[in-house]
Amino acid sequence: MTQATITFEDVRSDSDKKVKIVKIVGQLDESNVDEEAKKIYAVIEGAGSGLSLIFDFSDLEYMNSKSIGYLTDWYSKVSSSGGKLVVAQAKSNIVDILQVVGLTQLVTTYPSVEEAKLAVM
Amino acid sequence: MIYNQIRNMIASGNQSQVQVPQAQQQPEPVQDSTKEPVKITIILPTNAYFLSGIRDFTLTMTKNMTGFSEQWAYRFQSVVDELCNNAIEHGSEKGQNVTISFVNIPDDSLEVIVEDSGTGASKYTAAQMNNLVKERISMMQGQYLGLRGRGLPKIVAEWTDELLFEDIEGGGLRVRVKKYLRSKEDAVLSSSGDPTHVMLT
Numbered sequence: 001m002t003q004a005t006i007t008f009e010d011v012r013s014d015s016d017k018k019v020k021i022v023k024i025v026g027q028l029d030e031s032n033v034d035e036e037a038k039k040i041y042a043v044i045e046g047a048g049s050g051l052s053l054i055f056d057f058s059d060l061e062y063m064n065s066k067s068i069g070y071l072t073d074w075y076s077k078v079s080s081s082g083g084k085l086v087v088a089q090a091k092s093n094i095v096d097i098l099q100v101v102g103l104t105q106l107v108t109t110y111p112s113v114e115e116a117k118l119a120v121m
Numbered sequence: 122m123i124y125n126q127i128r129n130m131i132a133s134g135n136q137s138q139v140q141v142p143q144a145q146q147q148p149e150p151v152q153d154s155t156k157e158p159v160k161i162t163i164i165l166p167t168n169a170y171f172l173s174g175i176r177d178f179t180l181t182m183t184k185n186m187t188g189f190s191e192q193w194a195y196r197f198q199s200v201v202d203e204l205c206n207n208a209i210e211h212g213s214e215k216g217q218n219v220t221i222s223f224v225n226i227p228d229d230s231l232e233v234i235v236e237d238s239g240t241g242a243s244k245y246t247a248a249q250m251n252n253l254v255k256e257r258i259s260m261m262q263g264q265y266l267g268l269r270g271r272g273l274p275k276i277v278a279e280w281t282d283e284l285l286f287e288d289i290e291g292g293g294l295r296v297r298v299k300k301y302l303r304s305k306e307d308a309v310l311s312s313s314g315d316p317t318h319v320m321l322t
Contacts, residue, residue, distance in 0.1 A: 002173045029176075030169040030206045062176065064202055065272035072266055093195035101275045102265070 001031045006039050011054070013121050018083070019052045021113065025059040028067035037070045044074060049081040052120040056113055058089035068101055075107055088116035156229065159186065162222040167213040167238075169206070175221060176202050188228040188302050196280045197231065197300070203272035204235040204296055212237025212244050212294050232299040239292030247286035247294060254278060 004026035011019040020043065028036060044051060053074065063071075071085075078085045087109040090098070098104050110116040161182070165171045179201045183194035201221065208219040217238040224232040237244070245253065250273075257274035265271070278284055281298040289295050 001170060027173060027176075029172055029202065030209070031172060062198070062202075064199070064206065065276055066206075066269065068271060069268040073268055076266055092192070093198075096192065096195065097199055097276065100279050101271045102261070105264070 002027045002029045004028055004032050004036050006036055008043055011117060011121070015121065017052065017121060018047055018050055019054065019117070019120055020047075021054045021056050023056040023059070027062035028060070029062060029064045030066065033064065033067045033070065037067075040070070040074060044077050050083055051078060051081065052083040053078055053085045054113060054116045054120060055085070055087045056089055057087055057091065057094055060090065060094055063094060063097065065101070068098065068103060071107070072103060084120045086110060086116045086119055088113045156226060158224055158226050160222060160224045162220060164218050164220050165205075167209050167215050167217050167219055169209055172202055172205055172209075175205060179223075182223060182225075183231065186227065187225050187231050189231065189300075193300070197233070199276050200280055200298060201233055201235075203276050204233065204298070206272065207296075208235050208237040208294075210241070210243075212239060212241045214238075214240040214242065228302055230299055230301045232297060234295060234297050236289060236295045237293050239289065239294065245294060247288045250286040250294065250296075254284070 004024060007023045007025075009021040009023070011021060013019065022040060022043075024036075044053075055071070075085045085107060087098070087107055089112060090109055095104070095109055098107070098109070108119065110119060163175065163178070165175065176198045179198045180194050183189050183197045184191055189197070205219060205221060213219050217240050219238075220234075220236040222232075222234040222236075224234070254273050257270050258278065261271070261274055273284075277298060281300050283297070283299040285297040287295040287297070
C-alpha cells in the first residue's frame with residue numbers, strides 16, 4: 001500500500017473561529033485514499049459548524065482523481081457549515097492536476113500556510 | 122531505480138513482466154536510430170498495490186527517454202495511473218493481469234496502451250466507454266462537485282491528443298492514448314484546454 005500520513009493541528013486565534021491545519025505527507029492513490037479519507041471526514045463531522053481547514057500539501061507528492069473527489073466533497077461540507085477550505089504550499093504537479101479538473105475555481109491555493117491562515121481567520 | 126523495482130517485483134513472484142525495448146530485440150540497420158520507436162511492456166497483477174511502482178516508472182521513463190518536460194512527465198504519471206485504476210477496478214478481476222505498454226518515438230510522441238482481461242465485474246465495451254467519456258465531458262462543463270468521474274474526461278482526455286477505446290478479440294478492453302511533443306506547448310506550464318485534442322471513436 002502506498003504510504004500517506006495525515007496529521008491535524010489546531011490553529012490558535014483570538015477570535016472564536018475553529019481552524020485546523022491538515023498536513024498530508026506522501027501519496028494518495030487507489031490503494032490508500034479511502035482509508036485516509038475517513039480520518040478527515042471524522043474531523044469535519046466531529047467539529048460541528050464553522051470549521052475551516054487549511055490543507056498543507058508541502059509534502060504531498062501525488063493525488064489521484066478519487067482523492068480530488070474527496071477534497072471537493074470536504075470543500076462542500078465545510079462550506080455548507082460556514083467554514084472555509086483552502087490549500088497551502090502545494091507542489092507544481094499538484095497545482096497542475098487541481099487546475100485541470102477545475103478545482104482551483106473553488107479552492108484557493110496559497111504559497112504559504114501563513115497566507116492561508118490570514119485568508120481563513 | 123525503477124527498473125530495479127520492476128525486476129524485484131518479478132523476482133518476488135508477482136508475475137510482473139517487462140519486455141525489453143523492441144529496438145533491442147530486433148536489431149536492424151537504422152539510419153536515424155533516435156527516431157526508432159521504443160516499446161516497453163509491463164504486465165501487472167490486478168492489484169492497486171503496484172500502482173506506485175508504475176507511476177515511478179512512468180515519471181522516470183518520460184523524463185529520461187522521451188524529450189517531454191518534467192511537467193509532462195508528472196502529467197503522464199497521472200494519465201497512466203487513472204487508466205490502470207480503471208482497468209483494475211472494472212476490467213480485470215483479481216488473479217488476472219493488466220498490461221501497460223509505452224511506445225515512444227523520441228522527440229515526437231509517447232503512446233500509452235492499457236489492456237484489461239475483460240473479466241471484471243463491471244467491465245465496459247469500447248462503445249460504452251466512448252459514450253461514457255462523452256457524457257462525462259458534457260457533465261463537467263459546469264461546476265462539478267461529485268466524488269467520482271474526473272479521471273477520464275478531465276485528466277486523461279485533457280492531457281492527451283488522442284484517446285481510443287478498442288474491444289480486444291476474445292475479451293477485454295484496450296485503451297490507447299497518445300501525446301505529441303510540441304516544443305512550444307511543452308515549454309509552458311499551461312492549464313487545461315488543449316485545443317488540439319481529438320477523440321477517436
